[in-house]
Amino acid sequence: MDQLAWLPPHPDLGAALAAARAEENPAALLATAARLSGFRRDFAATGRIDRLAQRAIAEGAAPKSAGLVPYRVAVLASHTVDHLLPAMRVAGLARRLALAVHTTAYGQYRQSLMGEDAALAAFSPQMVLLALDARDAPLELPLTASEEVVNAAVATRVDELRRLWRRARQRFAAQVVQQTLVPLDPPLFGSFEALVPAAPWSVVERLNTALRAAAREEGVLLLDLAWEAARLGQGQGLGDAVRWHQAKQLVSHALAPLYGDLVARIAAAAAGQSKKCLVLDLDNTLWGGVIGDDGIAGIKLGQGSATGEAFLSVQRYAAALGQRGVILAVCSKNDMAVAEAAFAEHPEMALKRSDIACFVANWQDKAKNLRQIAQRLNIGIDSLVFLDDNPAERDIIRRELPEVAVPELPEDAANYAACLASAGYFETIAFTADDAARGRDYVANEERRAALEEATDMEGYLQSLAMVLQAREIGPAELPRSVQLVNKTNQFNLTTRRTSEAAVGALSTDPRSLALALRLRDRFGDNGLIAVILAKPDADALRIDTWLMSCRVLGRQVEEATLAVLAEAATERGYRALLGEYIPSGRNGMVEAHYAKLGFAPCDPPPGAAPEARFWRYVLGAAPLPPHAIAIETQREQVLTP
Amino acid sequence: MNEVQLYSQINQIFRDVFDDDAITVDATTTAHDVEGWDSAAHVSLIVAAEMHFSIRFRTAELDTLHNVGDFAKLIQGKVGA
Numbered sequence: 111m112d113q114l115a116w117l118p119p120h121p122d123l124g125a126a127l128a129a130a131r132a133e134e135n136p137a138a139l140l141a142t143a144a145r146l147s148g149f150r151r152d153f154a155a156t157g158r159i160d161r162l163a164q165r166a167i168a169e170g171a172a173p174k175s176a177g178l179v180p181y182r183v184a185v186l187a188s189h190t191v192d193h194l195l196p197a198m199r200v201a202g203l204a205r206r207l208a209l210a211v212h213t214t215a216y217g218q219y220r221q222s223l224m225g226e227d228a229a230l231a232a233f234s235p236q237m238v239l240l241a242l243d244a245r246d247a248p249l250e251l252p253l254t255a256s257e258e259v260v261n262a263a264v265a266t267r268v269d270e271l272r273r274l275w276r277r278a279r280q281r282f283a284a285q286v287v288q289q290t291l292v293p294l295d296p297p298l299f300g301s302f303e304a305l306v307p308a309a310p311w312s313v314v315e316r317l318n319t320a321l322r323a324a325a326r327e328e329g330v331l332l333l334d335l336a337w338e339a340a341r342l343g344q345g346q347g348l349g350d351a352v353r354w355h356q357a358k359q360l361v362s363h364a365l366a367p368l369y370g371d372l373v374a375r376i377a378a379a380a381a382g383q384s385k386k387c388l389v390l391d392l393d394n395t396l397w398g399g400v401i402g403d404d405g406i407a408g409i410k411l412g413q414g415s416a417t418g419e420a421f422l423s424v425q426r427y428a429a430a431l432g433q434r435g436v437i438l439a440v441c442s443k444n445d446m447a448v449a450e451a452a453f454a455e456h457p458e459m460a461l462k463r464s465d466i467a468c469f470v471a472n473w474q475d476k477a478k479n480l481r482q483i484a485q486r487l488n489i490g491i492d493s494l495v496f497l498d499d500n501p502a503e504r505d506i507i508r509r510e511l512p513e514v515a516v517p518e519l520p521e522d523a524a525n526y527a528a529c530l531a532s533a534g535y536f537e538t539i540a541f542t543a544d545d546a547a548r549g550r551d552y553v554a555n556e557e558r559r560a561a562l563e564e565a566t567d568m569e570g571y572l573q574s575l576a577m578v579l580q581a582r583e584i585g586p587a588e589l590p591r592s593v594q595l596v597n598k599t600n601q602f603n604l605t606t607r608r609t610s611e612a613a614v615g616a617l618s619t620d621p622r623s624l625a626l627a628l629r630l631r632d633r634f635g636d637n638g639l640i641a642v643i644l645a646k647p648d649a650d651a652l653r654i655d656t657w658l659m660s661c662r663v664l665g666r667q668v669e670e671a672t673l674a675v676l677a678e679a680a681t682e683r684g685y686r687a688l689l690g691e692y693i694p695s696g697r698n699g700m701v702e703a704h705y706a707k708l709g710f711a712p713c714d715p716p717p718g719a720a721p722e723a724r725f726w727r728y729v730l731g732a733a734p735l736p737p738h739a740i741a742i743e744t745q746r747e748q749v750l751t752p
Numbered sequence: 753m754n755e756v757q758l759y760s761q762i763n764q765i766f767r768d769v770f771d772d773d774a775i776t777v778d779a780t781t782t783a784h785d786v787e788g789w790d791s792a793a794h795v796s797l798i799v800a801a802e803m804h805f806s807i808r809f810r811t812a813e814l815d816t817l818h819n820v821g822d823f824a825k826l827i828q829g830k831v832g833a
Contacts, residue, residue: 128773154768154800161771193792352811356795363799 113150113368116517116533117204118508120149127158136171139163144176145512147203153193153366160196163203173208174696177492177513180208181381183373184235184284186219188246189360197370204371205378206492206513216358217246223277236608237285237377238278239333240271243360244291244314253298255308260316268320275330283610285380285539287373288325290318290336292349292360329590329611331380331539333372335361375534381608382598385515385535386489388431389480391498392442392449392471396428396461397421398523401452402444412458420524425460427527428497432465435545436536437487437552439468441479441496446471467552476503477510486559487552488661490600490697495535497526540594544638554634555662561634572667572739575632579668580743581675584618584642588627592642596656603658604704605723606695607644614644622647624679628672630663630740637663641672645680648716651689651727652680657704670738673708673728678744681730689716690726709736753832758824765800769793779821797823805831 120126126146133139143163151159167173173180183198185191195211202209212233214222219240222230247270249263275286293314297303303311318336325332339348347365354360361369378384393400398410398417410418411425432438438461442449449471453463463469468486470479476498484491492513498504504516517533519526538545558575565571584592589611597608618625628641640663644656654676659668680688690705692698706712710726719725753761759778766775770788783789789797801823802808807830817823 124768152803153796154765157796158768158771193796352809352814353795353799355811356798356814357791359795363796364803 113152113365114371115150115520116529117148117150118504118516118518120146120151123149123151123155127155127162130162136166136169137175139169140166140171140173140176140178143200144178144203144206147200148512150518151200151367153197153363156200156367156370157196159200159203163199167208176208177696178203178206178208179381179383180210181237181377182210182212182233182235183237183239183377184230184233184282185211185213185239185241185373186222187213187216187241188219189241189243189354190216190358191241191361193359193363194361194366194369194373197366198373199370201367201371201374202377205374206383207374207378207381209374209377220274223274223281231281235282235284237287237380238282239287239289239373240274240278241289241333241360242291244294244310244317249313251308251313253306253308257307260307260313264313264316264320267317268324271321272324272328275328279610279612283613285610286328286330287333287376288321288330289333290321292335292339294349294351294354294360331376333376335372338368338372371534375537376539379537379539380597382600384493384537384598385436385495386493387437387439387467387483387487387495388428388530388536389439389441389483389494389496390428391496391500391503392440392444392452394499394523395497395526396425397452397456402448406452406456409452409456411456417523418458420522420526422458422460424523424526427530429461429465431536432461432549433546434536434541435538435548437467437489438465438549439483439487439494440466440470441476441483442471443473443476444471464553465549467549467556475506475510477507480507480511480514488601488664495530495533497530499523499526538594539597540590542591542594544591547636547638550635551637551662554637557634558632569739575634575666575739577630577632577666577740578743579671579675579740580629580631580745581672582627582629582745584614584625584627588639589614591639592625592627595639595642595660596644596658599658599660600695600697601700602661602664603656603695603698604654604701605656605691605693606698607656609644609656617644617646620646622683624652624676624683626675626679628668628675630666630668641668643672643676645676645688647685648689650685651687652676652683652685653689653716654691657690667738667740669704669708670736671740671742674735674738675742675744677728677730677735685730687730688728689713690728691719691723692726693720693723709733753828755824755828758828761804762801762820762824762827765797765804769796769800777820779819779824781820782818801827807831 130142139162143159146159191213198211199209251263278284278286291314293311295310297311298309299306303309306312347362350362353362390396398421399408401409411421412418453459468483495515496507499519507514507516515535520529562571593611593614614625617623624645626643627639630637630640641659645652645654690710705726710728713725713727715725763777766777767773805827813826
């Protein structure tokens with residue numbers, strides 16, 4: 111089994127680790143540990159990287175200086191997990207997180223959550239992972255139990271878990287993650303097992319089905335270890351009977367690097383560190399052969415040959431990712447006309463030119479092109495995944511742009527899609543209708559860009575877009591997408607505060623506070639939910655706790671229109687001013703002057719403010735609001751969609 | 753694989769697991785002699801050896817390990833056959 115197969119192997123990881131240990135500068139040591147975490151590694155090497163990173167942090171290295179986002183995860187388990195914590199932290203480094211991981215003695219998860227676990231409370235987790243196993247809390251049903259009896263017992267068990275989830279959310283406002291159950295006992299009946307409702311595997315399967323449904327209802331995320339077990343097969347470090355008897359391990363040391371990564375990728379998604387865009391090479395990545403040499407008739411793609419079908423499977427997977435909201439781009443060494451012709455003219459292409467939000471084909475180096483793609487799409491360079499069959503190109507990008515994820519690819523194109531899927535780059539915490547429409551949005555943005563090139567003046571261009579900004583107080587319909595946006599927006603985000611559905615829900619029901627979701631549509635289409643404002647009372651001012659916006663709508667005067675909405679809402683609630691806050695995060699430099707541009711004046715920080723935060727005040731009604739070219743629609747009532 | 757090669761490889765496993773290049777083990781080394789060799793580290797050593805030598809220890813064998821010499825003999829029996 112090749113664990114972490116998408117990570118490149120290091121030529122001599124042992125020597126690199128030994129050399130790193132001599133590093134005396136904590137910041138350099140942390141940066142080295144983070145770099146080494148991106149190589150393929152077994153549990154021993156993973157443990158050594160963890161020691162380096164822990165030492166660096168203990169000696170004062172700041173996670174932010176290494177580009178890492180701090181995040182706290184509590185692992186509450188019904189089996190031994192201590193040996194898995196280093197792998198979680200190291201996988202965190204590889205996903206640009208500085209994870210702090212807290213755990214309690216195994217089997218203590220109920221007491222920890224329902225009682226007063228002071229250590230857990232002091233740790234104040236942002237994520238609580240309930241890592242349970244199939245031997246925990248057995249249902250004790252007779253084998254002859256009827257379907258109804260089994261289902262009732264399953265429902266009772268899941269209700270108990272629901273109470274624990276709610277408790278974790280109430281106490282810590284933490285994102286709860288539930289691990290699904292892996293059968294540990296062998297089946298009793300073989301293939302007949304599932305026809306006996308109370309048979310061991312039957313019960314586990316019913317529990318998992320009920321858990322998944324309950325998790326969806328409660329806004330709980332899954333670590334779907336049951337599916338992972340099905341993918342890996344028995345005896346691959348998961349549910350290993352020897353390790354269970356020896357040390358009550360569900361996941362053994364051998365599988366720790368992968369398990370740690372499964373945890374880290376969910377944490378990364380919750381902390382807004384998931385990837386957003388898949389950049390595709392063309393020749394020998396999306397089709398077999400070289401389009402410039404072989405021509406449209408000569409490349410291998412589509413039905414009729416095994417090779418052609420293999421490349422078609424890559425395209426289909428990429429297209430499906432596009433449909434779930436991953437932005438697609440092309441970066442190829444080709445002539446633009448030749449490359450685009452393949453999309454327009456080859457009958458077997460599963461990917462259409464209109465699926466690609468940014469298409470770059472030229473003879474420049476790819477690092478430069480990837481930078482340009484990120485810029486054109488207005489996303490961070492660290493949200494790109496670059497898929498290229500050529501090891502030399504991969505190597506160059508890893509060296510030039512270490513923040514870009516570059517999966518190592520298997521020899522055979524038939525396995526590209528599975529490899530990309532196994533890397534977990536696009537792990538998410540929600541899937542909404544806006545996600546599904548995103549690909550179309552980015553393509554519409556290209557059309558807007560073209561319209562801008564034709565327009566003679568900016569004012570005329572903005573007027574011609576016929577933009578409508580719709581502001582709504584966040585209700586049940588907007589809640590998941592709003593929270594998702596808050597938790598993943600890094601660039602246009604004034605404070606980078608992350609939140610949960612529970613916290614936003616509380617804010618939206620408080621008449622003195624404000625929780626706004628903003629959508630923008632124009633003549634090219636609906637941009638979807640593009641901005642979120644969360645604001646709370648602070649003396650005579652409405653304090654803007656969170657203001658963030660999708661970079662897709664930059665340069666469209668949405669900020670000015672949003673201020674108009676905010677000013678009206680604040681005036682209505684009897685406030686005299688707006689209080690703006692900017693906290694530099696290392697990634698939100700683009701909004702450093704946001705409040706100044708809107709006419710706010712710098713002011714003293716209120717008590718209890720973060721030391722690095724800067725504050726701005728806008729006195730309502732003192733001066734005319736800045737102009738903008740957007741019609742505003744405010745709706746207070748919820749419109750129910752059929 | 754002769755005894756010298758075997759002990760050299762076992763030694764490297766100890767150094768990797770305990771992240772300490774100063775460790776040197778011989779047949780008489782026990783858990784008391786190595787700092788940090790607790791029950792959790794013991795499982796780590798076993799798994800590291802299993803992975804390195806591509807072998808599996810049986811549950812009953814795990815109960816018979818008293819020192820590095822026992823460990824080496826078990827490994828030799830599995831890889832040297």
